[in-house]
Amino acid sequence: MNKADYNYPISLRKVQITDDFWKKEMELVRNEIIPYQWDALNDKVEGANPSFCMRNFKIAGKQNKERAEKGNSFKEPVYTFRGFEALPEDPDNLEDKFYGFVFQDSDFYKWVEAVAYSLTQHPDSELEKLADEAIDIVCAAQQEDGYLDTYYIINGKDKIFSNLRDHHELYCFGHLAEGAVAYYQATGKDKLLKATMRFADYINNYFGPEEGKCKGYPGHEIAEMALVRLYEVTGEEKYLNLSSFFVEERGQRPYYYDGEEHPDIKIEKGHENDLRYFYNQAHLPVREQKEATGHAVRAVYLYSGMADLARLKNDQSMYDACETLWDNIVNEKMYITGGIGGTHLGEAFSYPFDLPNDTAYAETCASIGLVFFARRMLQMKAVSKYADVMELALYNGILSGMALDGKSFFYVNPLESVPKACRLDERKWHVKPVRQKWFGCACCPPNLARLLSSIGSYAYTEKEDTLFVHLYMGSKVEKEIGGQTAVISVEGEFPWAGTVRVSACGCDSEFTIALRIPNWCRNYTVKGTDGATTEVKDGYLYVTKVWKEGESVELSFPMELRMLQADTRVREDIGKAAIMRGPIVYCLEEVDNGADLHLLQVAKDGAMEIVDRDIAGTKVKAVTVDGYRKAAAKNAGGGLYHEYEEAQKEAVKLQYVPYYTWANRGENEMQVWTVTE
Numbered sequence: 001m002n003k004a005d006y007n008y009p010i011s012l013r014k015v016q017i018t019d020d021f022w023k024k025e026m027e028l029v030r031n032e033i034i035p036y037q038w039d040a041l042n043d044k045v046e047g048a049n050p051s052f053c054m055r056n057f058k059i060a061g062k063q064n065k066e067r068a069e070k071g072n073s074f075k076e077p078v079y080t081f082r083g084f085e086a087l088p089e090d091p092d093n094l095e096d097k098f099y100g101f102v103f104q105d106s107d108f109y110k111w112v113e114a115v116a117y118s119l120t121q122h123p124d125s126e127l128e129k130l131a132d133e134a135i136d137i138v139c140a141a142q143q144e145d146g147y148l149d150t151y152y153i154i155n156g157k158d159k160i161f162s163n164l165r166d167h168h169e170l171y172c173f174g175h176l177a178e179g180a181v182a183y184y185q186a187t188g189k190d191k192l193l194k195a196t197m198r199f200a201d202y203i204n205n206y207f208g209p210e211e212g213k214c215k216g217y218p219g220h221e222i223a224e225m226a227l228v229r230l231y232e233v234t235g236e237e238k239y240l241n242l243s244s245f246f247v248e249e250r251g252q253r254p255y256y257y258d259g260e261e262h263p264d265i266k267i268e269k270g271h272e273n274d275l276r277y278f279y280n281q282a283h284l285p286v287r288e289q290k291e292a293t294g295h296a297v298r299a300v301y302l303y304s305g306m307a308d309l310a311r312l313k314n315d316q317s318m319y320d321a322c323e324t325l326w327d328n329i330v331n332e333k334m335y336i337t338g339g340i341g342g343t344h345l346g347e348a349f350s351y352p353f354d355l356p357n358d359t360a361y362a363e364t365c366a367s368i369g370l371v372f373f374a375r376r377m378l379q380m381k382a383v384s385k386y387a388d389v390m391e392l393a394l395y396n397g398i399l400s401g402m403a404l405d406g407k408s409f410f411y412v413n414p415l416e417s418v419p420k421a422c423r424l425d426e427r428k429w430h431v432k433p434v435r436q437k438w439f440g441c442a443c444c445p446p447n448l449a450r451l452l453s454s455i456g457s458y459a460y461t462e463k464e465d466t467l468f469v470h471l472y473m474g475s476k477v478e479k480e481i482g483g484q485t486a487v488i489s490v491e492g493e494f495p496w497a498g499t500v501r502v503s504a505c506g507c508d509s510e511f512t513i514a515l516r517i518p519n520w521c522r523n524y525t526v527k528g529t530d531g532a533t534t535e536v537k538d539g540y541l542y543v544t545k546v547w548k549e550g551e552s553v554e555l556s557f558p559m560e561l562r563m564l565q566a567d568t569r570v571r572e573d574i575g576k577a578a579i580m581r582g583p584i585v586y587c588l589e590e591v592d593n594g595a596d597l598h599l600l601q602v603a604k605d606g607a608m609e610i611v612d613r614d615i616a617g618t619k620v621k622a623v624t625v626d627g628y629r630k631a632a633a634k635n636a637g638g639g640l641y642h643e644y645e646e647a648q649k650e651a652v653k654l655q656y657v658p659y660y661t662w663a664n665r666g667e668n669e670m671q672v673w674t675v676t677e
């Protein structure tokens, strides 16, 4: 690694997304998810489990006020352990207690982060006022000493940090920091940021390598990368050091969590793959970890923090650990959709090549975390393998998490679904055949909101004289070059057409635009580079020139239809093929192909065609492929089994639609991998 290669995400205030595809997603976040989620946080969504999120902040604030009036700093610690989903017996008669998941505070922090990004693209004084008022409520809940987690403020502070493994205080802090930094960067308002720093200071006094300080670390990672973000915006070295402490402490022996009590979740000791350690990525010191293990969201959040630290400390062995873990995920543990987490047991990575389609977990948040990790790896070294996965996950395993109208969501993103099985087979109860309005554990929708509304900071990174284009989307980017502001425009119709035009104006000096060459493109062409210096490096075409107004560089990435097969070690996909075009993965749905999708076969050398279609009001490029439908073969004499005979089959045109659009036309069967003839 070389500091000269380091690059940084573009400030969202300098990117305007104009793209038909992504603008629509961002508008859904602004018009649908943000208001809807605000109602959810305030328990106003009919038919959904109440969140209690804002209520908990209000109660904590009220208790603060009462204490202050009595001249008494903290209430007597009355610790009543309420478990994970403490729903009140009588919702109309709530006591002044904490309700909801222990990490309920994080839902507000993700909301305010999404609001912040949205404000950079679309100023909205009413929304900003709402967020300011909500921030007042949150800050009123903060304790005099800086502590801020409503679960313990309401239940009793004597037990703070006593169950780091399961109780998410440091996770909530991490989301608070992410939200506060984003809100500050978008609006210049620092109230939440200051509250975050006070809580961060409290945490920093509590944890650390110094004698007498607690040697614990977050049970659910995110504080690691959030502290880095806090460091980057405040310049306070102590936050960077605390992040580093949390990362380096993980995996040390004795195992910190063995000294805690875990009343909610007992994990069997003595199992070969000792879940106690693997689940939390604490089986080894992080630099020695070679395989992505345990809870998938936790894992990729940790790796993102590790990548941040590798960059800021210019730490080669940390970078190497990150790269090994990255390669392990992508080469052994990732679905073709960019989904990760093969098993619902522990919402976790399974063993290498265990990628079942119908029981997949592939949590939306986990793919989002993979994008965080990818962007951080790119920041150290612009190598296209990271951006390729970022693009794959975004267009497939992440977008599938939201309905086309932005009104319902998937938490789990299977690659095959038979609705009946989701109801009758307990092994598939986690798989929903239709998107849900909301979830008791509502981690995914707000995570989607914050990612989609900040998409520009994944599409572009920059260093002094270079703009990196990792993802292609219509947009305008401002970049400072030698005292001038260059305005770079990208135009195109991704993901449906592979031609992209890049132009720039406003700058007399030479600078470089580095354009990613996608891994799905076999031969690309480029026009308009006369007089420019060009170089292909690590999957990017570097074009250096004086970018004169009216000139443009045009890249064409032919989007051929591709039939893919999986590594033979993926037992589930043997003898099957999946269809892709550009970054889009396709699937079959019952609504287009009839029931019993398992009887369909795809013809290996059959014709494949692109067709324009409208899926629930959204225009897409769909695909038809020659195939067959096997006739049902029955034993003439009855019985389940009979002598083998070649199946009768009829020729059919298989109708494929983009995977992310599935389940938008009612409940029906779906499959990505189809048997070949």
Ligand code: FUB
Pocket (backbone or CB within 6 Å): 103, 220, 297, 298, 347, 363, 365, 441, 443
């Ligand atoms: O534990 C907080 C979040 O809830 C995790 O990131 C998700 O996997 C879900 O379990």
Ligand code: ZN
Pocket (backbone or CB within 6 Å): 363, 364, 365, 366, 411, 442, 443, 444, 445, 447
């Ligand atoms: Zn989630």
